[in-house]
Structure formats: structure tokens, C-alpha cells
Amino acid sequence: MRFIAVTFLSVALAACAALPGDGPGAFNISSQDIEAESNSSDYTIIKLDSSNIEAIKRYRPLSFANQFHGVGGGGSSSELGVGDVLGVGIWEATPDGLFTNSDSNSSQIPVVIDETGNIFIPYAGRVRAVGLTVEGLRQSIQKKLVGKAVEPQVLVSLREKLSKTAVVVGDVAKPGVYPLPLRNTRLLDIVANAGGSRKATYETVVTLKRGRRSGTTRLEDLIDYPENNVLISPSDNILLSHRPRTFSAFGAIKSNQLVPFKTKDMTLAEALATVGGLNDNKADAAGIFLFRYEDASLVRAVRPELAQRFASDQTVPVVYRVSLRDPGGFFLARFFEMRDKDILYVSNHPTAELGKFLQIIAPLISNVSSVQNLTD
Template sequence: MRILSVLVVAGALFGCSALPGDGPAAINITSQDVEESAKAGDYTVVVLEATNIDLVKAYRPLAFANQFHGVGSGGSSSLLGVGDTLVVTIWEASPDGLFSSGGGGSSQIPSVVDENGSIFIPYAGSVRAAGLSIEGLRQSIQKKLIGKAVEPQVLVSLKDKLSTTAVVVGDVAKPGVYPLPLRNTRLLDLVAQAGGSREATYETVVTLKRGNRAGTTRLEDLIDYPENNVLISPSDNILLSHRPRTFSAFGAVKDNQLVPFRTKTVTMAEALATVGGLRDDRADANGVFLFRYEDAALVRKLKPALDQKLSGQTAVPMVYKLSLRDPQGFFLAQNFEMRDKDIIYVSNHPTAELGKFLQIIAPLISNYSTVQRIYD
């Protein structure tokens, strides 16, 4: 009778879900009202299928590009400014002229636009340069030399546009201040000038700071999605950081841990294999979940019914559910790619609670049997 009482009490605890667990069971997550969860801002559940995996793979993450769309001039000004370095070449018709030298009939005069916005040209004096185009400065110098030089002809060449620069720092080969040429310069152009990333592109993060705006993206996303390769504006600050990608695994897997990406791409199947796969004695093969934040634009494609409810949101908590009871699930896991900071959770099978229950009552049964043998 005593052992029966122990079983009844322990069974009541077991039935009331009083036993500890690693996390929610599959039935608890799938029973959530998806629409209400999204409305409350909690999370959205999507069952992995071939169609929605294709949508995820085809999606172009352009949040970085949108952050800087229409913000900034997109390149260096064509007008000269303080700090610009120039080369002024002057020709004269007479070999005996002021600027004739070495029989070439010309002289080259290196110049820098000073803090007052001017350059100095012999016999022409101080010439205003800041705010003028190269052609405007050329005409201004030539006009001032008329009557002093013999039929002067002037050419102005821009050497370095130091009045408009951008800064590149961090994990690059050659950090520093880089002048922006007159042509439009894109983010990858400047990263290349700085010698490129010192680490693998898929482990490097680019942060662009422009005024009070800042955006971050993976370096490889500038190549994979050209729209993210935005135009650089004067005074932009660019930081490259080595940030290896990781994912976490919890629940009924053989090894709960934080796992770094070893290659550029890691599939869900590879991620599960890395942590030893599902535990045979506990795992519910129908309850494999992946947690991540997705762009609201992608969630609208996956769940069109949530379009209005996601208004104003940029990132939405998403739960992808996969069943490995169906052989098709293994093919889906092989095609679904992991991302940085993903969380994999494998729920316990309901019968696993019985195993925990038996572990709890085993000492009680053993002690009871020992006492009975003593009295017998």
C-alpha cells in the first residue's frame, strides 16, 4: 500500500507538469494562436515547407540600403574646398616668358587651397579657389595673368580632393582617412582602397556612420546584394569589425552549446549534426524549432494575412517548426540555412516525462524494498 501511495502522489505531480523540463513541448508551441501572437507582438510560427524555404532563400535583405536611401550627397562635390591639392600648369607663347623654363615654355606650380580658400600663383597673387570648379579656377588664373605673361594658357589639375574625405578604421589592412574623388564612390570601393578586410568576409561586419544615422551589415551582403553597396558621402565613418557568427542549441540534443560557424554557409541539418543530433531517449522528432528575428518584409511574404498587423515593425520574432518524423523533413533541414544568433530548440517527447518520473521515484521504491526486507 505504501508504494502504491508513493506512485499515486508522484503520478499526480507528473500529471500536473510539475517535473522540470528544458523548455516548451511541441504541443505547447503549436497550440498557440499565431494570429493573436503576432498582434500582441510576441512571435509568429511558420511550419517549414519547400515553398517558404524558397521564399526565405530568395529574400533580399535591404534594410542597410534603405537606411541610407536619399541621405547624403552620394559623392564628392565638384567644387574645390580647403585642403584640396592642385597642380597649375602655365604655358607662354614666348620662350623668354615669366613661366617658360627648360625650353618647354611652361611651368608646373603645386598648390594647396589654404584655410582662407585661396591659392598663390606667382605674378597673379592670391586667387580665390574654394567654391569654384576646376574650370572656374582655370579661367580666374588665366585672366589675372593677362598683361603679365605672354599669351598665357593655364591648365588646373586636381591631385587630391582632401576637402571631402571619409574615414575607414577597424579590421582593415590600411585604416586611415581617404579622399573622395569627383566621381561617385561606393562603400566597397573605399573598403578596397583600405586594403580590404583582414578576416573572412562572412565573419566581417561593416558599420557606416553618417551624421546621426548608423547602419550595420555583413561585408558579404555588399557583394551578394549590390543595393547595399551604397554611395559614400563626405565625412562618412566606416568601421569593419571581426564578428564570427554563432548559433545556440538547447533542449533534447546531445550537446547544449554555443556553436561558431565553421564555413560560410551552415544548414539546419549540419547544425543539428554539430551538436550530436537529437537524443533518442528524450527528443520529440516532431518538435524541432528555430528561433530568429526576421525582417517584417519577409514575414509579410511568409504570412500575407499579417500584413496590416505588422505595420510599423521592422523585425519580427519568428519560430520555424520542423518535423523529422517525416523523411521530407531531412531534405528541408538540408536546404534551410542558419543565420547568425539563431537558436535551435528540440522539445522533449511527452513520454520523456515518464522517464523523469521513474528517476524520481526509483530511490523511494528502493528504500521501501530495503525496509521491507529488514522487517521480513
């Protein structure tokens, strides 16, 4: 019997050392708090509490706006360019003039600025237009007609500013090339001109490409945070893409899965409910973790002591922790907003390892009992 007991103990200890795990426990991650204070840490841990939840809620994601801040003129300049469509009206003081007809003493001449930068006006010949304003071109035409037409009066109107355009493609109702008016044009203006998104706004992302600069944001962020509604510049390329939001859930929950957002907004409490809540047999209610990348400005606002560690335009891997053992944790989870590509992890309770251990040794206990009965 002593030999059997020793053998049983040896096997049990070996089984305990080989227990499978679903992921790090709450203690394992918490122990990294000390490392998070050092410059060598790869991520930052933030424990959700009443003092920082408001700062997180008030944060405005403006990295897209900062990417294009001070870059671009916001529309077309007043100078004319190749491809612009103009209307030229010429009036004379006599019914017998060069530009009069049976209906009026004027003529309306549609013109397009050609690739050489000129337009053609009868009796005035080729007139340089590129680089001039509408008023400058009007004066130039009128001077060329002096001595040919009778007291000519000229009016030039800009019909289409095709020399300065932006391209809108992707999941929009009317993709195409859109001329930019002389007034400042913002990103939402040109998206509206293209008919708007064909999908739900909260499932649509906007990518703006300007030269070597490129930035992406949610379409809704252009409305919720007006700073992101940046000015458009000539030759901008805008892509709208349907990109449904999802989060991943792992650990001691009912089932590990990739979960789509079914509504515009989802809180941490709703996310836990969506995956079926915590596993009663394994979950540590004090070990609810959420992994995401945050802008450095938010991390500095929540943890000022880390202000010198991160550049202003840097993104920082952050682990948020909340405990549902405290009733206040439920209120924090109710106000904490989930984001696209968040990773939600629920750690195992330490006693869950004992449960695994008992499952492994149950057959051994049964075998020992059988052997003992035979011996007796």
C-alpha cells in the same frame, strides 16, 4: 500495506508535479499558433513547408540599403574645397616670358587651397578657389595674368581631393583617411582602397556611420546583394569588425552549447549534426524550433495575412518549426540557412517526462519492496 501504498502514491504524485523540464514542449509552442493571429502576439510562428521555404531562400536582406537609400551624394562634388591639392601649369607665347625657363616656355606650380579658400599664383596674387570648379579656377587665373604674361595659357589639374574624405578604420589592412574622387564611390570601393578586411569576409561586419544614421551589415552581403553596396558621401565613417558567427543550441540534444560557424554557409541539418543530433531518449522529432528576428517584409511575404501588423522597417521575432518525423522535413532542414545568433531548440517528447518520473520513483519502489519483504 494499504498505508504504504497510499503514502507511495502521494509521494509519486508530488514528484510528478515537481518534474524538472528543459524547456517548452512542441505542444506548448504549437498552442501559441492561435495567439499569433492576434495583434497582441509578441512573436510569429512559421511552420516550414514546401510552399514557404522557397520564399525564405529568395529573400534579400536589404535593410542596410534601405537605411541609406536616397541619402548622400555618392562622392565629391566638382566644386573645389579647402585642402585640395592642385597643379597649375602656365604657358607663354615667348621664351622671354615670366613663366618660361631654360627648358620650356611654361611653369608647373603645385598649390594647396588654404583655410581662407584661396591659392597664391605668382604675378596673379591670391586667387579665390573654394566653390569654383577646376575650369572656373583656370579661367579666373588666366584673366588675372592678362597684361602681365605674354598670351598666357593656363591648365589646372586636381591632384588630391582632400576636402572631401571618408574614414576607414578597424580590421582593414590600411586604416586611414581616404579622399573621395569626383566619380561616384561605393562602399566596396573604399574598403578595397583600404586593403580589404584582414579576416574572412563572412566573419567581418561593416558599420557605416553617416551623420545621425548608422547601419551594419555583413561584408559578404555587399557582394551577394549589390543593393547594399551603397554610395559613399563625404565625412562618412566606416568601421570593419571581426565578428565570428555563432548559434545557440538548447533542449533535447546531445549537449547544450554555443556553436561557431566553421564554414561560410550552414544549414539547419548541418547545425543539428554539429551539436551531435537529437537525444534519442528525450527528443521530439516533431518539435524542432529555430528562433530569430526577421525583417517584416519577409514575414509579410510568407504570411500575407499578417501584412497589416508590422511596419516596413520593423524586425519581427519569428519561431520557425520543422518536423523530422516526416521525411520531407529533412529536405526542408537541408535548404534552410542558419544565421548569426540563431537559437535552435529541440523540444522533449511527452514520454520523456515519464522517463524522468520513473527515475525519481525508482528508489521509492525499492524501499516499498524492502518494507513489504520485512512485513511478510
